[in-house]
Amino acid sequence: TMIHEQNVKPGRANKWLSPFVRRIAVSFESSLAYFKGKKVYYTGCPTHLRMSDKKKEDILLAWKLSCDKVTFFVFGGSQGAHSINQVFLQASEELKKLMDFQVIHLSGEQDHAMVSSQYRRLDIKALVYPFFDQMAEAYTVSDLVISRAGALTITELALFQKRAILIPYPFAGAHQYENAKELQKNGYTMTIQEQALNSSVLLKSIQHLLSLPSEAIVKKQPELMPTDASKHLAALALNLA
Secondary structure (H helix, E strand, O other), X not given: OEEEEOOXXXXXXXXXXXXXXXXXXXXXXXXXXXXXXXXXXXXXXOOOOOOXXXXXXXXHHHOOOOOOOEXXXXXXXXXXXXXXXXXXXXXXXXXXXXXXXXXXXXXXOOOHHHHHHHXXXXXXXXEEEOOOOOHHHHHHHOOEEEEOOOHHHHHHHHHHOOOEEEOOOXXXXXXXXXXXXXXXXXXXXXXXXXXXXXXXXXXXXXXXXXXXOHHHHHHHOOOOOOOOHHHHHHHHHHOOO
């Protein structure tokens, strides 16, 4: 038997199972401190996403977006996040006065109509979807990502080398806050706790991150996770016998 812990901080189920399994795989190097023994392996977190072979300009044109505007990619996980939706829309009113921008926004099903109507009211070009499966393309064209901090999102942000504002999901043992700290070490990611989230704080964070030169992002990009995590996990599983 083998378990894989996606988050930095192990969940209760994996902590309980850890003494009984033959191997333990972890996504983050920091997770090694939570498990003991030689059966723990640092594999990284598997993702099916790969760098898009399409050029940024070609994707923007195909999606009828401008190549000359700042592009934000906003999402709150598969179900969306009401607080992120609301606060980004509030910040957008002030942001309009400072820069010309456009948005790719995954709102979730419940907020889809509200978010769409608010962008129309603000006269901001936005592609709003309740759900979206072209994540690689959206990461490719985005200048700044605003999202939760699930393990998979952290992996994808590292892969695509993106500026990001992370707003960790505040429940479930605060796992996402620990995930966010891993990416924040690089200097081009900021974390805002849910209880501190408001339009003013978000606006200042956006301005700061967009002021960083793009070259710094690539230079600071760490070996956050091993490449080919899926292959590492598969090899461990196949060698269990």
